[in-house]
Amino acid sequence: xxxxxxxxxxxxxxxxxxxxxxxxxxxxxxxxxxxxxxxxxxxxxxxxxxxxxxxxxxxxxxxxxxxxxxxxxxxxxxxxxxxxxxxxxxxxxxxxxxxxxxxxxxxxxxxxxxxxxxxxxxxxxxxxxxxxxxxxxxxxxxxxxxxxxxxxxxxxxxxxxxxxxx
Numbered sequence: 001x002x003x004x005x006x007x008x009x010x011x012x013x014x015x016x017x018x019x020x021x022x023x024x025x026x027x028x029x030x031x032x033x034x035x036x037x038x039x040x041x042x043x044x045x046x047x048x049x050x051x052x053x054x055x056x057x058x059x060x061x062x063x064x065x066x067x068x069x070x071x072x073x074x075x076x077x078x079x080x081x082x083x084x085x086x087x088x089x090x091x092x093x094x095x096x097x098x099x100x101x102x103x104x105x106x107x108x109x110x111x112x113x114x115x116x117x118x119x120x121x122x123x124x125x126x127x128x129x130x131x132x133x134x135x136x137x138x139x140x141x142x143x144x145x146x147x148x149x150x151x152x153x154x155x156x157x158x159x160x161x162x163x164x165x166x
Contacts, residue, residue: 020077025085040118044152049136053113056104063152067138069094074133076158078165091156092139096129099136114155116166124157133158 044063052058072095079085105126113123128134137156138145145151156165 020085020087025079025083027085027087029086038118039147041147042117042152047152049153051099051103054106054109056106059103066094066136066153069098072135074135074156074158076133076156078156078158090141091135091137092142093135093137093153093156095132096134096136097132100130114166116150116154120166122166124160128157128160131157131159 047063048060049066050058050060071092074091074095075088076091077085077087078089109126111123112126112129113121115121134155134157136153138151138153140146140149145154150166154165
């Protein structure tokens with residue numbers, strides 16, 4: 001779920017990654033798996049996407065409801081703070097604009113906290129979340145997103161390092 005929030009204290013700066021690669025990044029054609037703890041297995045019958053916090057009304061979708069929203073394909077690079085980069089990934093899913101168009105986001109919201117299965121959370125500025133290439137991806141390069149890579153669905157924020165893509 002996504003929880004738009006208003007800042008109550010100073011927030012860390014979010015290092016924007018370069019358009020292609022930094023000199024300290026190395027290219028890979030693999031999709032490395034970097035996890036902390038057990039990888040959650042999420043049954044799509046029980047999967048829920050919930051938006052709450054700085055919105056007019058809490059909204060929740062089931063897997064079938066969410067995946068019936070219009071779909072997009074986005075080509076982007078994927079960069080990890082552990083120094084690897086993978087270029088020209090094709091992500092398929094729901095553009096953030098489709099979600100934003102269905103909620104009444106407070107104009108006071110400046111940051112969003114993203115809660116992922118497995119008790120992982122990350123925060124990012126609303127401005128970064130609203131970039132046109134941000135999506136909730138269920139497929140990567142034409143195949144369903146694997147559990148090890150955040151499947152069945154994960155947020156992809158291409159202009160930020162991968163740890164912001166919960």
